[in-house]
Amino acid sequence: MAVSALPRASARTFATSSSRLANTLLFVEHKKGEINPASLSALTAASKLGGDVHALVVGKSDEAKAVAEKASKVSGLAKVLVSSSDAFAHQLAEPIAPLIKELVEKNGYTHVTAGHTAVGRDVIPRASALIDTQQVSDIIQVDGEKEFVRPIYAGNALASVKSNDKVVVFTVRGTAFDEAKAEGGSASVEEVSAGSYSEPTKFVxxxxxxxxxxxLSTAARVVSGGRALKSAEGFAKYIEPLADKLHAAVGASRAAVDAGYADNALQVGQTGKIIAPELYIAVGISGAIQHLAGMKDSKTIVAINKDPDAPIFQVADLGLVADLYQAVPELIEKL
Known part of the structure; x- marks a missing residue:
């Protein structure tokens, strides 16, 4: 059964007018020298605003410069700003947010954006507060320079939001936009000072x-298990072999994570990872609204559950009413 279109809810809106072309500062998240795909999706969203998009890359000296060089080749960027400091090594919000504020004031950016990741959700709200603007979080659509669409109520409704702030700060849901091409760009690279900052937080x-x-965040195929697996051993016995057969990532419901069957990093849902793979297989997952919020945008959803009334079947494209302890081994064998 295909997912029906979501209802559109109205949020508080503000009239606004723009007299200058949008210029956006994109905070680029990276790890081990690789740019986070969510940042590339945020670039695609920022490109819809018109104007130039400048990237900000921060980190320790050698790593920051290496990532900045990669970013300069990303299609859609006009300039890459790179700032090096040991304080940026772990991308903590306290030293980064003041730098973003300083760059906004110095260069007159009209927009600031980043991926709606754990790091983005840490850095961007703090920067937004320093800039004295209201952040728009987790957008899935750009309707104008100051108009966006974002999900609310665990994704069961969409809110159209219009801002009247001078500087618009927003985070982007990575699964809602295609990633910008990593090659084909020719952005200039400019070094900027790290500035002064407080360090109330220490990385442990x-x-x-x-x-x-x-x-899990970027996999084309995902196999997720729920509380019906009954134990960590059951999770490993049934979910992991199926995932290996399909060359898929492993996910889990919050109930499975809370019960200790799977690691917290594998949680899919409103309070976990929000993903949209080509194939999502839900094994022993009832389909609580919080879980559906994290995976209902998947291209094809397959559900295996012995309860024919389980909510997961309402969003599944293919459903199998069966005992997972019999169905999964048979599926693995046939694969």
């Missing part, structure tokens, strides 16, 4: 789960 450690499977 980062724990990363290494996996040979595709990254």
């Amino acid at each position: 450690e980062e724990k990363i789960n290494e996996s040979t499977r595709p990254d």
